[in-house]
Amino acid sequence: MNRLVVVFGIIWCLCSTVAVAQVAPDCSNAVPICNNTPVNGGTNGYGADDFKGANKSGCLEKTLSGAIESNAAWYRFRTGASGQLGFNIGFDSNEDWDFALYKASDCNSLGDPVRCNFFDNRDANSFIGVGMDPQGATDNVQYEEWLEVLPGEDYYLLVNNFSNVNSGFSIQFTGQIFVTNPYDALDCAIINNLLGPPITACNNESIVLDATTADVVSYTWYKDVGNGYTQIPGEVSATLNVLEAAFYRVEVITQSQNNIISDVQVGFSQAPITSPVGDEHLCLDAEYFYLSDKDQMALGGQSANEVIISYHTSLTDAEAGINALPLEYGLQAGQQQIYIRATSVQNPRCYDASEDFTLTVHQPLTPSFPLEVFLCEGEPSAVIGETAPDPEYNYLWSTGETTSNITVSQGGEYSLSITDKLGVSACENDFMITVYASNTPHIKEVVIEDLQDNNTITIIPDREGDFEYRLDNGAYQADAKFYNVLPGRHTVTLNDLNGCGTATETIVVVGFPKFFTPNGDGVNDIWNIVGMSSLDEPILTVYNRYGKLLKQLSPNSMGWDGTYNGVAQPSDDYWFKLSFKDQDGQRIVAKYINNHFSLKR
Known part of the structure; x- marks a missing residue:
């Protein structure tokens, strides 16, 4: 696995308020951890090679030191309950740290790690560990899956500084196991001391040291704030109320002369204070809200290196420090309360979850009015x-008007901006309404293809537009062409879908041969049309190319035989007109008929 080696000259001590923490570079003297042990330390070398020259241990590989460890710190702990367990290792984001967790009770039989991470820190993360990044980052590859543990399991944890810079680190244990078993999730029996393991507390907590022992003659208490132990005047009882960070010692004199001297370190971490943050009004079309945008306001001047801000959907989750929301928070329409937790990096038991804010997500308005309007002719x-x-x-229009609707007399684009009177809607509800000045439609032409067996007609409008078409009293259709039209008189209608009127024409569909051969052979000797019988008093007239009337035919005529006054007419093109009376008794000439045919001899 490729590594990014980072070397920076930065001193970042996480243990300044807890005094000097224990560091063990070797597995054999790994520092025991129990529930309230402060884990803040650094690394300086690796002591003995705990892997005996091996090239790999799980995901860990040899470093520049020639061994798997380069700057190592070993810890051990024993589970006191069952459930989900994880931990966060915090450090300077400019550095590169690794870890391996072994389920073992003997340094000589570590086996393969049950959790291991050797990724470089090119993403400049501030945490690696098991479980979930406390800052809500879901794409941190330096986090491994949660552990499911049972009581009495022993573990060894190796924290290794790959970048060889001793800027310090902290370890905070997490998981559901600390919700169900806040006081015995990790077994403190591995630390044998009258006053117990080191204690890290919050500055707003009361700490009482208890040295109660049977067969006691006297108790004497001492304190060391850096200049050696000195006796605390007046403190002679079995308990001591601790008010400041220091090393404390109790001397217990017993009647049996089995006198006890016990030391304990007590540190106080500053409890964070969450500053109030403002409510947020967002538009649903933004899709995401970056919760980290609230960090600086919530920190209120506190350092982001010392306080972690996380966000939760309930006060219960915020107080427990679980189920942190992703920083890229997906929006849902409506109102939601977001609870903020400020957690001390040095001591995650020190937190403040007193603040929250309302996240209101507005839906963009859906216009209930048309965005295209047609101003029709007339x-x-x-x-x-x-x-x-x-x-x-x-309401505000591009015309300057402030009514919800306006009256327009010409085509064009008109913009309307709709804003919340309370000023809380974050959506830009701007709408563009286009007004089209449209003329009443007209039928330019009706193309009649009279094939006798399968007549078709096609309606041609005088312009482009949104139209539908109808033949006689049938249903409207989107297609302008009609098939299998019977011979005779018909009505065609063109309708503007935008409400700008209709146009209607009366047409006649007739069938006639395109040529005839009056040569007396009995085949195709007479020319006539089919379909006149459905018309009222139809008259068919035949003309030559010069417009001379050659023949007038009635519905009962046999047709034209190609002669005029008994004289055979030459081979040529001829024309005809068809007229009939309409419903008002007026004689009209049938339009749109392709009235051209040929005589051949």
């Missing part, structure tokens, strides 16, 4: 916009 004006205004909103 209409002087049209009303655009919201006809049923909401009293909670203000």
Whole structure:
């Protein structure tokens, strides 16, 4: 695995308020950890090679030191309950740290690690560990899966500084096991001391040391704040109320002369204070809100290196420090309360979850009015916009008008901005309404293809537009072409879908041969049309190319035989007209008929 070696000259001591923490570079004298042991330390070399020259241990590989360890710190702990267990190792984001966790009770039989991480820190993370990044980062590859533990399991933890800079680190244990068993999740029996293991407390907590022992003659208490132990005047009882960080010693004199001297380190960490943050109003179309944008306000001047800010959906989760929300928080419409937890990096038991804020996500308005309006021929004006205004909103048009709707008399684009009167909506509810000045439609042409067996007609509008078409009293259709039209008189209708009127034409569909051969052979000697019988008093007239009337045919005529006054007409093209009476008794000429045919001899 490729590594990024980072070397920086930075001193970042996480243990300044807890005095000097224990560091063990070798597994054999690993520092025991129990529930309230402060774990703040650094590394300086690796002592003996605990892997006896091996090239690998799980994910760990040899470092520049020639061994798997380069700057190592070993810890051990024993589980006191069952459940989900994890830990966060915090450090300077400029450095590169690794870890391996072994489930073992003997340094000589470590086996393979049950959790291991050897990724470089090119992403400049501040935490590695098991479980979940306390800052809510879901893409931190330096985190391994939670552990499921049972009571009485022994573990060894190796923390290794790959970048060879001793800036210090902290370890905070996490997981559901500390919710169900806050006082015995880790077994303190591995530390044999009358006053117990070192104690790290918050500055707002009361700490009482208890040296109660049977067969006691006297108790004498001492304190060392850096200049050696000195007796605490007046403190002669079995318990001592601790008010400041120091090393404490009790001397217990017993009647049996089995006198006891016990020392304990007590440190106080500054409890964070969460500053109030403002509520947020967002628009759903933003999709995400970056919760980290609230960090600086919540910190209120506290250092981000000393206090972790996390966000939760309930006060219970915030107080327990579980189920932190991802920093890239997906938005949902409505109102949600977000609870903030400020946690001390040095001592995660010190926290403040007193602040929260309301996240209100607004949905963009859906217009209940058309965004395209047609101003039809003959209409002087049209009303655009919201006809049923909401009293909670203000309206502003590009024309400067402030009503919910306006009257326009010409085509163009008109913008409408709708804003919340309370000023809380974060959505930009701007709408563009286009007004089209549209003429009443007309039928330019009806193309009639009279094939006798399968007549078709196609309606041609005078312009492009959104139209539908109808033949006689049938249903409207989107296609302008009609098939299998019977011969005779028909009505065709063109309708503007945008409400700008209709156009209707009366047409006649007839069938006729495109040529005839009056040569007396009995085949195709007579020319006539099919479909006149459905018309009222139809008259068919035949003309030559010069417009001379050659023949007038009635519905009962046999047809034209190609002669005029008994004289055979030459091979040529001829034309005809068909007229009939309409419903008002007026004689009209049938339009759109392709009235051209040929005589061949």
